[in-house]
Amino acid sequence: xxxxxxxxxxxxxxxxxxxxxxxxxxxxxxxxxxxxxxxxxxxxxxxxxxxxxxxxxxxxxxxxxxxxxxxxxxxxxxxxxxxxxxxxxxxxxxxxxxxxxxxxxxxxx
Numbered sequence: 001x002x003x004x005x006x007x008x009x010x011x012x013x014x015x016x017x018x019x020x021x022x023x024x025x026x027x028x029x030x031x032x033x034x035x036x037x038x039x040x041x042x043x044x045x046x047x048x049x050x051x052x053x054x055x056x057x058x059x060x061x062x063x064x065x066x067x068x069x070x071x072x073x074x075x076x077x078x079x080x081x082x083x084x085x086x087x088x089x090x091x092x093x094x095x096x097x098x099x100x101x102x103x104x105x106x107x108x109x
Contacts, residue, residue: 014041014055021055021062024108031063050079054091061094061103069098 020034038059042052057072073095080088094104 010041010044010049010052013037013044014052017041017055017059021059022104022106024106029062031059034059035063047075048079050076050083050085050087050091052076053079054087054094057091057094057098058104061098064103066098066101070095073098 014037017034017037019028020030020037023029035056038052038056042049042056045052047053053072054076057069057076060066060069060072073091077088077091077095079085080091097104
């Protein structure tokens with residue numbers, strides 16, 4: 001369940017989910033909240049924008065749900081490939097991590 005006051009706009013919800021799932025500082029990660037936000041963002045786009053299941057995959061992996069992460073990443077890759085998105089290459093890299101049962105973490109700045 002998403003907290004009251006959570007954004008109803010997919011892009012801000014997805015950005016926040018991404019940070020909460022993949023922040024380089026583990027103390028700033030919140031996989032449970034990331035997952036709720038990513039699920040909401042994906043649903044708001046009708047499951048058709050490759051960025052949303054990609055974010056969902058990152059959140060699932062952060063929560064240790066690698067089977068779900070793989071499913072979401074494959075959907076993101078299919079959508080990205082079908083739409084000609086440049087995101088496909090990055091999704092493939094994350095998919096490889098999830099196959100190794102590793103989460104995606106942003107590099108430190």
